[in-house]
Amino acid sequence: MKRSRVTLADVAALARVDRAVVSRVVNKDATLNIRPETRERVLAAVEQLGYRPNVAARSLRTARAHMFGIFVPDFANPVYAEIIKGAEAEAAAQGYVLVTGSATGAGLGGYMDRLGQGRVDGLLLAGAGGESGLVEQLDRAGIPWIMLNHRSRSVRRSVVLDDERAAALAVEHLARLGHRRIGHLAGPAGADTATRRSAGYSAAMRDAGLPEGPIVAADYTPAGGAAAMATMLAAAEPPTAVFVANVASAIGAMEAVRKAGLEIPREISIVAVHDLDLASYLFPALTTVRMPLAELGRRGVTLLGRLQPDEAVAEVLDGPIDLIQRRSTAPPPTP
Structure with a gap:
């Protein structure tokens, strides 16, 4: 036989409370004022009976x-x-x-x-x-x-x-290692994240007293990163370190470096925005800037959950941004 659906009434009967109390407990009504032991009794009844709210009915009731x-x-x-x-x-x-x-x-x-x-x-x-x-x-x-x-x-x-801060952390790390020719593998033109990361790169280079290195735009894909890095390495004076705007682009960039016969980080260092699990499994493990994604x-x-349709919001997330140093960055090669 098909088991009948457990209802609010079933939970209310077992918990010895009114159905409205069960509904407000299940829906986490912050205005509900009941004793802690009553709330615990309702939650225990929900668990014992395996009650699940009827989402369709709730949608009709609450619009x-x-x-x-x-x-x-x-x-x-x-x-x-x-x-x-x-x-x-x-x-x-x-x-x-x-x-x-x-x-x-x-x-x-x-x-x-x-x-x-x-x-x-x-x-x-x-x-x-x-x-x-x-x-x-x-x-x-x-x-x-x-x-x-x-x-x-x-x-x-x-x-x-705070993409500007992320870029600054990357550039500051490379500058501390002794790099003076630091290139930027940027994001795609028109992308707001790319604009802010490029602005952070430029500001950090000025603060470090360094001239901007070559800047090449790429989309946020391994293929885009590989093509952009190949272009950067073909410059008359290629950089000794590169700040990459996105971890996916960095994967392609690292492959382009290898195809050019160069070694990471002995001949060129790479650091990228976004720290994902895969970064530690690359060869060499990729230095990243961890963002609160x-x-x-x-x-x-x-x-x-609390926004009105016409309400304005403008927030810069106040979350931790950290440089995760791994093996893709090192001091520049000696002349």
Whole structure:
């Protein structure tokens, strides 16, 4: 026989409380004032009976879908996986489901069409700032939305990382090692993160009293990093160290160095933004700047949970940014 669904009434009967109390405990109502032992009795009954809220019924009752969406440029970029993990953890803590989509499919417009207006209670957008008419499209949807690590004059809701500080940490590390010709493998033109990391590189070079080295733009992929590094190494006076704007680009950059017959770090040092598990397994292990990616996702969801559709947000995330030194950086070669 098919087991009947456990209801609020079943939990209330076992816990010896009113159904409304069970509902408010399950939904984490902060205004509910009951004795701790009563709350524990309700939670024990929920666990014993295996009660699960009826999400469809709750959505009809509250006019909320209890789902957040997150849109990223490309699932293949491991940086976005870290952001999604943080966002998903916070969404679950709030009793929400996180629905993901990427630009490799039908784009943001197709993603929103598939979800349907009103099917999510808020939307996070990581790196989706280049689409024409994006802000107007989001405003027409009538739901709260936030850009993650992207800001511009047209974007009035954003939470970003301190990319300038990350770039400064990388340059300062290389300068302390004794490097004077420090190149910059930048991000793609038009990307807000790339602009801020390049600005941080330039400022840090000035602070160190060093002239800027060669700067070559690349997309945030291994292939883009490899092509950009090959261009940089073909210069008349190539750098002895390179600050790379993204860890995925750095993977390709390291391969280009090897193909050129050079050794890392004896002949050229490399440091990249974003510390992922894979960085320690590269050869040599890659020196990185660790950014609070998961916290970025968590903060975005936290804000969505209380954001009004027309409310402005402009935050630079106050999270730890650390240089993780590994074997891809060393003092420059002696003349």
